[in-house]
Amino acid sequence: MNDKIRDILDQTAKLPVKAATLSDDADLHEAGLTSFASVQLMLALEDAFDIEFPEQMLNRRTFASIKAIQSAIAELTQTAA
Amino acid sequence: MSVAASAPASTSPVSAQEAYLDELFDKGILLDTGVDGLYGRSDVFEDVIQAFDRLITRYGAQDRATPIHFPPGISRPLFEKSGYMKSFPQLAGTVHSFMGGEADHCTLLAELEAGQDWTGQQTATDIVLTPAACYPLYPTVAKRGPLPVDGRLYDLQSYCFRHEPSKDPARMQMFRMREYVRIGSPEQVQAFRETWLERGQAMMGSLGVPLKVDLANDPFFGRAGRMLANNQRDTGLKFELLIPVTSEEKPTACLSFNYHQDHFGSLWNIPTSNGDVAHTACVGFGMERVALALFKHHGTDTAQWPQAVRQVLWPK
Known part of the structure; x- marks a missing residue:
């Protein structure tokens, strides 16, 4: 899943570095993820994983790292299953 | 009899906002045009606006801002590039002919x-x-090339339009916004915002109105907007100076203190003197809202306002 998240990061997040160079724990906001880019990232993740982030997940913490994104997606796909 | 005397259940009570609007119409402070949020202004109202405008200038003069005067419209191509339709499609007003x-x-x-x-x-x-006084500024500044070492500071005022018809007199569709806009390094623009957070409270305190400063967010549209609003709050990018006008629980934002980070600098390609992307911050003054707060707290007859407040607004 994390490779797929990295692909989407590269396509949408406009980071100055490749997602492949970031560890799962790396702080994406520190890596240059802006507020507007995080919205694009959120929408692309919803499309790719066929999920909808609930209101309480629409914040910086949910998209703070690859690991945080992965656990949010896992939580949502589990609930759906 | 008692049943007949009470209001039918279907009639909603007049809100405090509507009651204040009616009072302003009755006293001739504002003039009804038949459209919510679009009002004529009496001379009394304008006198307060002008006095407050001069007060802002007195507080801001030491910074030697460059005034620029734009009409209340901006170029549609520049508006499209500004991204306003991404964030606030529900508020925009375009001119058609x-x-x-x-x-x-x-x-x-x-x-x-x-x-x-x-x-x-x-x-x-x-x-x-124009949806906010600073929108025409950024492309104008970008054309001037890299910023000087000290960055730049501008003084703007414009009538603005936002499509949000309401009976709340403090939510007009056409209203004036004055702004000081600082463009420079992150340190320069954050220091500017800190200064105005203090100054704004001192200035409004001198007008004898109750106030508080609180974290805030812009009314971004939709789910994406929910996320932008949450991010804005989490990172402390927007503060408002609130004054109760028609509600203690929901006081009215009269001044706002905004740090845009590099949003406008990178969108419009404004470099600092050393080639970094410029950061921007602004302090915005809702001219009508401040006047409405003053009329609410001191009454509709400005001659009867507390002497100390009159002295601040109309110094002898």
């Missing part, structure tokens, strides 16, 4: 005559109503 021939004109007149919607005959012009 008739650009057809004689046959189209006949159709338009027939539609008007029949009381039908005739506006479909209108086409978008190159002008969009």
Whole structure:
């Protein structure tokens, strides 16, 4: 899943570095993820994983790292299953 | 009898906002135009606005800002590039005009005559109503090339338009916003915002109104907007100075203190003197809202306002 998240990061997040160079724990906001880019990232993740982030997940913490994104997606796909 | 005397259940009580609006109409402070949020202003109202405008200038003069005067419209291509439609599509107002021939004109007149919607005959012009005083500024600054070492500071005022019709007199569709806009390094613009957070409270405190400063967010549209609003709060990018006007629980934002980070600097390509992307911050003054707060707290007769407040607004 994390490779797929990295692909989407590269396509949408406009980071100055490749997602492949970031560890799962790396702080994406520190890596240059802006507020507007995080919205694009959120929408692309919803499309790719066929999920909808609930209101309480629409914040910086949910998209703070690859690991945080992965656990949010896992939580949502589990609930759906 | 008692049943007949009480109001029918279907009649909603007049809100505190509507009651204040009616009072302002009755006293002739504002003039009804038939459209919520679009009002004429009396001389008394304008006198307060002008006095507050001069007060802002007295507090800000030491910074030697460059004034620029834009009309209340911005170029549609620049508006499109600004990203406003991504964040606030529900508030924008575009200017449309008739650009057809004689046959189209006949159709338009027939539609008007029949009381039908005739506006479909209108086409978008190159002008969009200014949604915030600073929107025309950034592309203008970008054209001037890299910033000087000290960055830049601008003083703006414009009538602004936001489509949010309301009976709350503090939520007008056409209103004036004065802004100081700082453009420079992150340190420069954050220091500017800190200064105005203090100054704004001192200035408004001198007008004898209760106030508080609180974290805030812009009314971004939709789910994406929910996320932008949450991010804005989490990162402390927007503060508002709130004054109760018609509600203690929901006081009215009269000043706002905004740090845009590099959003406008990178969007419009504004470099600092060392080539970094410029950061921007602004302090915005809701001119009508401040006047409305003053009329609410001190009454509709400005001659009866507390002497100390009159002295601040109209120094002898």
